[in-house]
Amino acid sequence: MPRSGLLDPQGTAIEHALTALDFGGVRKVRVGKTIDITVDAASEQEARAQVQAMCDRLMANPVTEDYAIDSVEAA
Amino acid sequence: MKVAVVRFPGSNCDADALRAAASAGHQAEYVWHRSRDLGGADVVILPGGFSYGDYLRAGAIARFSPVMKAVAGHARAGRPTLGVCNGFQILCEAHLLPGQLVRNESLSFVCKPVTVEVESTSTPFTAGYEGGQKLVMPVAHGEGRYVADEATLDRLEREGRVVFRYAGCNPNGSLRDIAGIASEEGNVVGMMPHPERAVADLLGSEDGRALFDFAADLKH
Numbered sequence: 001m002p003r004s005g006l007l008d009p010q011g012t013a014i015e016h017a018l019t020a021l022d023f024g025g026v027r028k029v030r031v032g033k034t035i036d037i038t039v040d041a042a043s044e045q046e047a048r049a050q051v052q053a054m055c056d057r058l059m060a061n062p063v064t065e066d067y068a069i070d071s072v073e074a075a
Numbered sequence: 076m077k078v079a080v081v082r083f084p085g086s087n088c089d090a091d092a093l094r095a096a097a098s099a100g101h102q103a104e105y106v107w108h109r110s111r112d113l114g115g116a117d118v119v120i121l122p123g124g125f126s127y128g129d130y131l132r133a134g135a136i137a138r139f140s141p142v143m144k145a146v147a148g149h150a151r152a153g154r155p156t157l158g159v160c161n162g163f164q165i166l167c168e169a170h171l172l173p174g175q176l177v178r179n180e181s182l183s184f185v186c187k188p189v190t191v192e193v194e195s196t197s198t199p200f201t202a203g204y205e206g207g208q209k210l211v212m213p214v215a216h217g218e219g220r221y222v223a224d225e226a227t228l229d230r231l232e233r234e235g236r237v238v239f240r241y242a243g244c245n246p247n248g249s250l251r252d253i254a255g256i257a258s259e260e261g262n263v264v265g266m267m268p269h270p271e272r273a274v275a276d277l278l279g280s281e282d283g284r285a286l287f288d289f290a291a292d293l294k295h
Contacts, residue, residue, distance in 0.1 A: 006222065007248070009178060009179070009180050009181070009182050010178065010182065058131070058135065058139070059131065061132055061168065061175055063173075063174060063175040063222065063223060064175050064222055
């Protein structure tokens with residue numbers, strides 16, 4: 001997700017469009033991305049650690065983005 | 076001087092950059108991104124384009140190309156390194172320059188000549204200009220909005236590392252109208268405008284030519 005406080009022009013554009021479509025009460029729209037990853041790991045903890053390392057190294061740029069690992073499930 | 080123009084899959088300003096460097100009298104050669112060395116180049120140029128289709132974030136995947144270890148070594152050794160447009164994005168992703176380039180505030184791809192003011196002549200690429208000189212060069216990008224935290228921006232200003240600033244029209248919403256910055260040592264420069272597309276009157280401007288003189292003064 002774009003860091004809070006950082007201008008998110010995509011979110012703003014969607015916010016305006018929703019208002020134009022008469023959806024009332026839209027306070028804020030932020031646009032991020034979801035990445036689905038399947039990994040081989042011995043445990044949920046290990047999988048989470050792997051994905052966290054991937055996020056830190058490649059998937060998120062801390063200058064503008066925050067990330068959260070949503071859920072880790074056995075496939 | 077020997078110049079390496081690095082080609083990534085999706086680079087599209089490589090030929091222009093090579094030609095601009097060659098026209099300035101340098102021996103310029105392409106280096107494929109899988110290469111692990113720069114062929115003894117004195118100057119490295121990361122050209123514009125859309126490396127890896129801008130997937131994930133512009134420059135995020137290219138920065139892990141094998142050649143980038145050599146580029147980082149070259150840059151950290153204080154040797155002249157220029158990133159234009161996508162090249163600037165790659166230098167930021169590779170942490171060779173601070174900050175990041177994000178989606179233009181307008182959400183539109185912007186392709187037009189812009190005016191920038193030269194603010195620092197203490198780089199190998201801008202030593203041929205006068206401080207305060209105004210240059211016209213084209214921009215062509217969808218993700219050129221320079222962002223960094225306030226402390227970083229203040230530091231860049233304080234250390235005289237804002238190399239180019241948009242004058243009059245800021246085409247992408249860059250913080251503090253920043254169009255180009257330099258590393259601490261001044262040898263690494265990233266810029267969104269395309270100097271290689273402004274090297275002849277026929278192209279509408281030749282204001283970018285002096286960038287390719289690469290300052291005989293290589294103390295940087």
